[in-house]
Amino acid sequence: MTAQPTPAVDTYASVAGKTFIVTGGNSGIGAEICRFIGHNRANVVIDWIDREENNQPLIDEITAAGGRAVAVRADVTKVDELQTLVDAAVEHFGRLDVMVNNAGLETRKSLLESTEQDYDLTMNVNLKGAYFGTQLAARQFIAQGGGGVVVNMSSVHEDWPMPGNHAYCVSKGGMRMLTRNAAIELAEHNIRVVGIAPGAVATPMNTESPGWREAEQALKQEIPLERIATTDEIAGLVMFLASSHGTYITATTITVDGGIALESSGL
Numbered sequence: 001m002t003a004q005p006t007p008a009v010d011t012y013a014s015v016a017g018k019t020f021i022v023t024g025g026n027s028g029i030g031a032e033i034c035r036f037i038g039h040n041r042a043n044v045v046i047d048w049i050d051r052e053e054n055n056q057p058l059i060d061e062i063t064a065a066g067g068r069a070v071a072v073r074a075d076v077t078k079v080d081e082l083q084t085l086v087d088a089a090v091e092h093f094g095r096l097d098v099m100v101n102n103a104g105l106e107t108r109k110s111l112l113e114s115t116e117q118d119y120d121l122t123m124n125v126n127l128k129g130a131y132f133g134t135q136l137a138a139r140q141f142i143a144q145g146g147g148g149v150v151v152n153m154s155s156v157h158e159d160w161p162m163p164g165n166h167a168y169c170v171s172k173g174g175m176r177m178l179t180r181n182a183a184i185e186l187a188e189h190n191i192r193v194v195g196i197a198p199g200a201v202a203t204p205m206n207t208e209s210p211g212w213r214e215a216e217q218a219l220k221q222e223i224p225l226e227r228i229a230t231t232d233e234i235a236g237l238v239m240f241l242a243s244s245h246g247t248y249i250t251a252t253t254i255t256v257d258g259g260i261a262l263e264s265s266g267l
């Protein structure tokens with residue numbers, strides 16, 4: 001008997017049987033997206049680069065729920081390794097339907113503090129990875145026919161400056177334009193490109209950073225909904241965008257932030 005979805009894992013019936021790639025897929029938001037994919041009986045190539053111990057429990061949960069999963073190690077800063085993810089989707093599941101460019105990191109330094117290495121690392125993971133992830137997925141969508149969806153995991157900081165986290169904001173600003181430009185270029189192929197801009201989410205990116213407990217308390221004061229997001233509140237939107245409900249959404253970024261960007265930045 002297959003496992004029933006947990007209350008947090010809603011069902012989006014039309015994604016069943018579709019094949020996803022999720023970069024940075026074995027941790028935080030990416031792992032939750034993979035769980036949702038499994039519980040909706042779809043297929044996923046889980047991209048990973050560290051935390052290998054997370055892979056098998058995630059694959060086991062996805063399989064028990066009726067989905068199919070394979071974990072593939074690929075560094076998104078390398079175009080040939082990104083291509084191995086697309087190749088794995090075709091090899092294991094026959095096609096690719098949804099590319100989720102989720103891998104990301106932050107160096108948390110100001111413009112004056114940032115080194116060339118900080119800049120290169122942040123831009124290569126957050127922007128170059130998504131740029132070529134979008135390109136390679138689009139080429140596969142066009143080759144196989146039938147369109148496809150790219151979801152770029154951006155941030156409220158694609159618009160909203162965050163002093164002290166300079167390269168991260170620049171990379172997400174670039175992702176904002178990647179999403180818009182790619183969506184216009186690819187629309188004739190029935191390929192949609194959509195960004196998601198989370199506010200603060202309880203994931204290792206935050207919870208493993210120094211001073212998180214104090215930062216969390218301060219954030220709760222600022223967020224109109226008075227709490228940090230949970231990962232399922234982001235993953236559910238990915239499912240919606242990939243489902244038959246999301247078919248008219250493209251060339252935009254959807255903010256999921258409890259109201260903080262508008263409240264705090266006036267954007």
Ligand SMILES: NC(=O)c1ccc[n+]([C@@H]2O[C@H](COP(=O)([O-])OP(=O)(O)OC[C@H]3O[C@@H](n4cnc5c(N)ncnc54)[C@H](O)[C@@H]3O)[C@@H](O)[C@H]2O)c1
Nearest residue numbers: 024027028029049075076102103104155198200201203205
């Ligand atoms: N947590 C938040 O508050 C928040 C807010 C807005 C946006 N985001 C975005 O959500 C995405 C996921 O972050 P998260 O919060 O789940 O953090 P996380 O640290 O749990 O996940 C990031 C993932 O990216 C992977 N990664 C890093 N470098 C990589 C590389 N070179 N190749 C392949 N994978 C690589 C990591 O291994 C990890 O799995 C990121 O793009 C992040 O910018 C997070």
